[in-house]
Amino acid sequence: MSAGLSVKDLSVSHGAIKAIYELSFEVAPGELVALIGANGAGKTTLLRALSGLLAVQAGSASWSGNSLLKKKPEELVRSGIVHVSEGKSVIPELTVQENLAIGGLWRRDKADVRRATKESLELFPALQSRSNQRADTLSGGERQMLAIARALISRPELLLLDEPSLGLAPLIIEQIFESLKQLKAERGLTILLVEQNAMSALKIADRGLILNLGRLVGSGTPTELIHDPQLRSAYLGF
Amino acid sequence: MIVNTLLIGASSGAIYALMALALVLVWRSTRVVNFAQAGQAVLSTYIGYEAMNVTHSYWISVPIAIAFGALIGALVDILFMRVLAGRVQRGPIAEVAPVIATLGLLGLIQSVIGLIWGNAFVQYTSPLSGKGFSIGNETVPFSPQNALIVAAAAVVMGAFALVFTFTDLGLALRAASFQPEIARLAGIKVDRIRTIGWTFAGAAGAVAGVVITPTASLYPNSLDLFFVSGFVAAVIGGLESLVGAVVGGVILGIGFAFILQYIGSSVTFLAAFIILMIVQLVRPHGLFGHKASRHA
Amino acid sequence: MRKFISSFIQGARPFQRVRTLRPIQRALILTIFGLVLLVASNYVGELQAYQGAQVAVYIVAISSIIVLTGYSGQISLGHGALMAIGGYGTALSFTEWNFPWPMAIIFGVVVGTIFGAILGIASARLQGPYLAGTTLALAVGLPSVADQFKILGGEQGLGFDIGDPPAWLQRLAGGNFTQYQWFFWLTAIAALFIFWATTNVLQSSFGRNWRAVRNNPTAASLAGINVPRWKILAFTVSACLASLSGALLALLLGLVTPTAFPLSLSFLLITGAVVAGLGRLGGSILGSVILVSIPELSGALATHFGDSQKLTANLPGIVSSLMLIIVVIFAPNGLSQIKLGRKPG
Numbered sequence: 001m002s003a004g005l006s007v008k009d010l011s012v013s014h015g016a017i018k019a020i021y022e023l024s025f026e027v028a029p030g031e032l033v034a035l036i037g038a039n040g041a042g043k044t045t046l047l048r049a050l051s052g053l054l055a056v057q058a059g060s061a062s063w064s065g066n067s068l069l070k071k072k073p074e075e076l077v078r079s080g081i082v083h084v085s086e087g088k089s090v091i092p093e094l095t096v097q098e099n100l101a102i103g104g105l106w107r108r109d110k111a112d113v114r115r116a117t118k119e120s121l122e123l124f125p126a127l128q129s130r131s132n133q134r135a136d137t138l139s140g141g142e143r144q145m146l147a148i149a150r151a152l153i154s155r156p157e158l159l160l161l162d163e164p165s166l167g168l169a170p171l172i173i174e175q176i177f178e179s180l181k182q183l184k185a186e187r188g189l190t191i192l193l194v195e196q197n198a199m200s201a202l203k204i205a206d207r208g209l210i211l212n213l214g215r216l217v218g219s220g221t222p223t224e225l226i227h228d229p230q231l232r233s234a235y236l237g238f
Numbered sequence: 239m240i241v242n243t244l245l246i247g248a249s250s251g252a253i254y255a256l257m258a259l260a261l262v263l264v265w266r267s268t269r270v271v272n273f274a275q276a277g278q279a280v281l282s283t284y285i286g287y288e289a290m291n292v293t294h295s296y297w298i299s300v301p302i303a304i305a306f307g308a309l310i311g312a313l314v315d316i317l318f319m320r321v322l323a324g325r326v327q328r329g330p331i332a333e334v335a336p337v338i339a340t341l342g343l344l345g346l347i348q349s350v351i352g353l354i355w356g357n358a359f360v361q362y363t364s365p366l367s368g369k370g371f372s373i374g375n376e377t378v379p380f381s382p383q384n385a386l387i388v389a390a391a392a393v394v395m396g397a398f399a400l401v402f403t404f405t406d407l408g409l410a411l412r413a414a415s416f417q418p419e420i421a422r423l424a425g426i427k428v429d430r431i432r433t434i435g436w437t438f439a440g441a442a443g444a445v446a447g448v449v450i451t452p453t454a455s456l457y458p459n460s461l462d463l464f465f466v467s468g469f470v471a472a473v474i475g476g477l478e479s480l481v482g483a484v485v486g487g488v489i490l491g492i493g494f495a496f497i498l499q500y501i502g503s504s505v506t507f508l509a510a511f512i513i514l515m516i517v518q519l520v521r522p523h524g525l526f527g528h529k530a531s532r533h534a
Numbered sequence: 535m536r537k538f539i540s541s542f543i544q545g546a547r548p549f550q551r552v553r554t555l556r557p558i559q560r561a562l563i564l565t566i567f568g569l570v571l572l573v574a575s576n577y578v579g580e581l582q583a584y585q586g587a588q589v590a591v592y593i594v595a596i597s598s599i600i601v602l603t604g605y606s607g608q609i610s611l612g613h614g615a616l617m618a619i620g621g622y623g624t625a626l627s628f629t630e631w632n633f634p635w636p637m638a639i640i641f642g643v644v645v646g647t648i649f650g651a652i653l654g655i656a657s658a659r660l661q662g663p664y665l666a667g668t669t670l671a672l673a674v675g676l677p678s679v680a681d682q683f684k685i686l687g688g689e690q691g692l693g694f695d696i697g698d699p700p701a702w703l704q705r706l707a708g709g710n711f712t713q714y715q716w717f718f719w720l721t722a723i724a725a726l727f728i729f730w731a732t733t734n735v736l737q738s739s740f741g742r743n744w745r746a747v748r749n750n751p752t753a754a755s756l757a758g759i760n761v762p763r764w765k766i767l768a769f770t771v772s773a774c775l776a777s778l779s780g781a782l783l784a785l786l787l788g789l790v791t792p793t794a795f796p797l798s799l800s801f802l803l804i805t806g807a808v809v810a811g812l813g814r815l816g817g818s819i820l821g822s823v824i825l826v827s828i829p830e831l832s833g834a835l836a837t838h839f840g841d842s843q844k845l846t847a848n849l850p851g852i853v854s855s856l857m858l859i860i861v862v863i864f865a866p867n868g869l870s871q872i873k874l875g876r877k878p879g
Binding site: 350462507 | 603609656659660661662663664666667668670671672674675676678679680681682797801804805808843844845847848849850851852854855856857858859862863864866
């Protein structure tokens with residue numbers, strides 16, 4: 001289908017080392033798909049390839065029928081694809097307000113930028129009181145919220161989230177994932193959620209994909225995945 | 239006596255600050271020390287000189303020189319630095335390759351200037367007097383031209399401060415220099431922004447050139463020592479900080495003035511070396527520097 | 535983990551093809567080569583002898599850059615200043631304290647080496663641009679100090695005239711042994727010896743450790759290499775070589791002045807080293823030849839294009855700058871790498 005994210009036979013290498021082997025999958029518009037797997041499975045590599053940070057050796061990837069390959073990240077943002085990368089996704093030296101503003105710099109419609117900023121702050125009220133603080137004074141959870149908030153200001157159609165729960169307390173993780181669920185429901189946002197924290201991710205996902213050593217080893221609804229004993233013990237860790 | 243020395247220091251410090259600003263701008267956006275800056279600045283000054291020969295007006299030649307400085311800065315980034323970045327490899331030279339390339343560019347620019355205009359000293363005169371102001375019976379070692387130098391530096395610094403703090407462009411420049419990858423993922427056209435940084439740097443260098451040259455002569459290497467001082471000032475301030483560049487320039491200017499006054503002219507750069515060593519012993523990343531992550 | 539690190543360091547192995555001769559073999563080859571040169575010098579003119587001596591001086595100087603930047607990865611824009619220390623130390627001890635000229639040269643080298651060690655200690659913590667800036671300030675600052683102190687001769691400089699070749703040599707060579715030929719012999723022998731000794735050092739664990747420090751300081755220190763100590767050692771050795779080249783330059787010029795060691799000299803050394811290739815000591819020979827031939831080539835080119843004053847004055851600069859730029863962009867490991875088709879190390 002031409003709508004949504006379509007990945008076919010994608011192969012990505014880090015220099016001489018192949019990280020992703022002929023990967024194929026689809027994400028329908030409005031779906032929240034969880035991409036799970038152990039460390040080194042290739043999840044981050046996949047996101048970086050989709051968002052233009054990494055070159056792709058073979059295969060194809062497209063969103064709404066338009067190819068994602070051979071484009072710069074800043075071009076893809078303009079096509080509605082926003083990648084919140086793992087670990088460092090806010091600029092520590094800038095304030096919260098400035099970090100948010102960056103998400104809207106490329107946009108012409110400044111009125112909508114203001115609206116989007118307001119919406120983001122309503123989604124994550126914890127950021128409101130910290131508006132003028134430098135981002136490096138924020139807690140891990142607040143930084144993650146800031147990163148997602150900023151991504152939303154670019155009015156994405158496809159949101160690529162790389163391990164938003166990394167290093168965060170369970171309560172915060174729940175909070176953030178609730179917000180993601182809300183986003184999906186309210187705006188029809190398509191989300192590809194990469195996570196090591198399989199349970200939390202599957203709880204809010206429509207579908208799950210399991211990646212191991214660069215290959216797709218399982219896919220299905222959360223229920224199917226959880227109830228498959230092999231997959232469960234091998235990849236979901238319980 | 240001290241006041242006199244301070245006045246002398248203010249004027250030269252202004253030039254060092256301008257050169258340091260240009261260097262820090264490029265360093266923050268490209269992680270390269272642009273040695274060609276000295277050549278770019280002097281080339282812009284030569285263009286101002288030509289403009290002055292044609293129009294017979296210093297005040298018309300100045301904006302022309304600055305405009306060309308900006309243009310040359312942009313061209314160096316687009317035609318030279320981008321080509322270089324695409325070919326950075328491993329090996330003994332990978333880290334130092336861009337620096338050495340700019341050294342080569344410096345030599346090239348200066349040789350081409352010599353080819354076009356010759357290596358002889360020429361005069362780029364300004365209508366402002368180079369003689370110190372008279373206060374009562376005394377002549378202060380601060381002339382109208384010196385006043386122009388300080389004023390020009392202040393205007394440039396002020397303009398940069400305004401742009402960086404209050405404008406969208408400034409925010410994009412800062413974001414792109416702190417974390418280029420995050421900036422890209424936020425939709426900022428980092429390459430274009432970087433070229434704008436080079437444009438600003440080129441303009442700053444040109445300003446320095448056109449205001450200082452009337453106090454001496456113009457020849458292909460005339461700005462070399464100012465550039466070296468600017469580099470020292472930038473390192474003292476910490477290459478990461480624009481404020482540091484200005485502070486470094488002022489410190490160096492005043493320091494040089496005192497050394498000139500009380501010791502002699504031949505030890506100024508040795509003193510610069512010693513100042514540098516002392517600053518870096520205490521703070522290896524300069525006064526205002528911090529351990530910035532080494533992202534390209 | 536240890537295996538990973540040691541294989542990382544292994545990547546810093548020196549090139550293993552042609553030049554893994556044993557020191558004795560190398561000495562033999564160089565001695566024969568040297569004898570050929572010395573004899574050949576009988577048959578060339580004064581200018582060629584002088585240029586040959588220049589090449590020899592540059593070989594030693596560029597070796598110092600290769601050790602420091604090519605091997606230990608530290609960049610210095612101030613080696614002209616280190617040469618100046620060697621040159622001035624030599625001339626000073628000769629003029630003021632009447633050292634015999636070989637002793638004077640040794641004195642100059644010792645002074646330069648000590649200074650290099652101090653500089654290395656002070657710079658061990660500095661990275662890339664900060665080190666570049668500091669050495670740049672030194673390059674500009676040090677030579678002008680000579681103006682300040684009378685004992686250093688001021689603008690006139692200090693003389694270092696070692697006189698005519700010794701009588702026995704003149705007899706041996708059949709009476710036509712000029713002073714420039716004598717200079718060539720001395721500098722060539724020095725250069726060949728230095729080349730031999732330095733190659734030995736670089737081929738040994740010294741070279742490997744320096745390369746490890748350059749490639750990945752963190753991995754190196756985890757593997758037990760005391761990174762600061764090795765960086766300082768590199769600086770010291772480099773300064774020793776540079777000051778020797780300065781002493782030899784003093785010998786060649788017959789004097790030292792502040793203007794004999796300008797900023798452009800430091801840049802020229804970098805150009806020669808980079809164009810030839812920082813990774814191998816053999817680059818020092820190619821680089822020196824290139825540096826000395828640029829003025830010649832440019833002179834010929836200039837005549838071809840009409841011989842204007844502007845052209846002759848600036849063509850050398852254009853040629854060497856273009857060479858530097860082209861090499862950095864298209865052959866970052868230097869021309870000597872292209873010839874032998876090596877991969878970067």
